[in-house]
Amino acid sequence: MLPSLLAITARRLRVFPAALCAQTRLYAAAATERKKFYENVSISHGEGGFEINLDRRKLRTPQGKIFTAPSEALAVAVATEWDCQRDVIKFYTMHLTTLCNTALDNPTLRNKEQLITAALKFLETDTVCYRVEEPPGLVELQRNEWDPVIEWAEKRYNVVIGSSTSIQGPIIPTETKDVFSRHLASYNSWGLLGIEFIISQLKSLVLTMGLIDRHLPVEKAVLLSRLEEEYQIQRWGNVEWAHDYDLQELRSRTAAGTLFVHLCSESSTIKHKLLQD
Known part of the structure; x- marks a missing residue:
């Protein structure tokens, strides 16, 4: 079980792009x-x-x-x-x-195209796409909780995403990436920054789009992003203040990012996006 959880941790840590880390360091002083x-x-x-x-x-x-x-x-x-x-x-x-x-x-001087590219990279290491082979309880939990979200995204965007137990993750078709790229392009640069911020919290483009599309509430999206951690806590207990603080902070940042995307999207952009979908 331990090797599987270590593999999950390693995969989740890979999703942070250098540009996002750079801007985080720049504003850490604030x-x-x-x-x-x-x-x-x-x-x-x-x-x-x-x-x-x-x-x-x-x-x-x-x-x-x-x-x-x-x-x-x-x-x-x-x-x-x-x-x-x-x-x-x-x-x-x-x-x-x-x-x-x-x-x-814009401390990292990124344009809209670069923001879209950064967001799409998360799809290759999406939390809900990585599955464990053991223990059976976690395998079943991931299947029951994550499969419906992937199925929603595949139907919503008419794409193929899938899942995998390999540390390399699932092979995302080029067509799927193209669809998400076009969809992300319908947001302005402020909205894309907010989307990337949410993704960095949840480690998942799929969960993020579920939030933005109002398919998932913040509490549910956060819970799904922490499925392995919650499973371990249920089995072994938790450090009360640490777990509660981390959970509340994650909810706060995720909610803020979601609100940011909705409030900074111009009405003309939203109409254009809806016409494209």
Whole structure:
């Protein structure tokens, strides 16, 4: 059993692209605390979009750009993050702000095509596509919980995905990659950044698209992404505070990423995507 679980861990660690790791390191310095320096948060409409004002100061990105959100709804959500801070600003709790900063500064200088390529790489190492051969209980759990999600995705996008017990994973047909590439291209660059962020949390493009398409709620998608861990916890128990903290953090980041994708997608883009599907 142990070798199988080690193989799963190794496969899951492979999915992080270098670009995503680089931008995470760049903004790691922002994941600290700072004494709150403002009283009121407001929103104004500027030339580049909707701006966030902290008292009379305009919010700026880590690179010094004026913070602008492409939609009023996203600006309201970001403003809420800032308004919820108390005596100390906890930047590591402000996932929407961080995603917007990354989209505005684009520290890794990636274009839309590169974002799509990065997202598609996850399909080759998708969590729900990798299966164990033992123990029987986990084999059955993966089949019962993951097979319906794969079947949904195959029917939804008219593709073949499949699963495998090999450490190399299933062979994803070129046609399947092409379909997902066209679908991802219907999102703007902000939306693609959010999709990649969700994928990095769940280690799964399939689960991510289930979330974005509103087929799966956040709680269910997170549970499915942690199926092996939950199985081990049920058998051997858990470190109470560590497990609960990790679970809540994963839910928080996944929910924020999903909200980000929906709020930053322009209506024209959404209509165009629906016409393509």
